[in-house]
Amino acid sequence: MRALYPGSFDPVTEGHQHVLRRAASLFDEVVVCVMANASKTGRFPVAERVERLRTAAAGLVGVTVDAHTGGLLVDYCRQAGVGVVIRGVRDGRDLDHEMAMARMNRELAGIETLFIASEPDRAHISSTLVTAVGRRLTAL
Incomplete structure (x- = not known):
């Protein structure tokens, strides 16, 4: 079975990699796809995110x-x-946000969603947080 792991991946985090490894162990094929998100301004160009x-x-x-x-x-x-x-998903807030999209994807196209819970030691890591810390360190 073929699965899609979509995201902005801006930047790719250890948490993303962990979810990817787990998904790869469950499916014959996993397509990791950098998706454009109109509500986010990307720090890295799409081509660079794909390479990472x-x-x-x-x-x-x-x-x-x-x-x-x-x-x-x-x-x-x-x-x-x-x-x-x-x-x-890292916590209940992520799950609440993702549930609405999962329901819509199923309604529109019959696409199922599999949620993979992050490990507790990675639950606090987000691309937004990594970017903010990186910007702060760069400014020092």
Whole structure:
């Protein structure tokens, strides 16, 4: 079965890599896809995020990396023949946010969502936090 692990991955974190490794152990093929998010201004260009994901996915069997910068997630899933979306969740806030999207994806296209809970020692890490810390350290 083919699954999609979408996200902005701006930047790729250890938490993302952990979810990817777990997803790769569950599915025959996992497509990691950098998705454009109109509500976020990317720190890194999409091409750079794709390259960082390729490095992070090196050695994982059945994992490919792609980018989708236009249209809905369900459009990409239909085009790529994907029936399951992987989402990493850190806490209840993430789950609440992701549930609405999961329900909509299922309603629109029959796409199922599999939630993978982060490890407790990684639950506090987010791309937003990593970016903020990086900017602060750069300013010093």
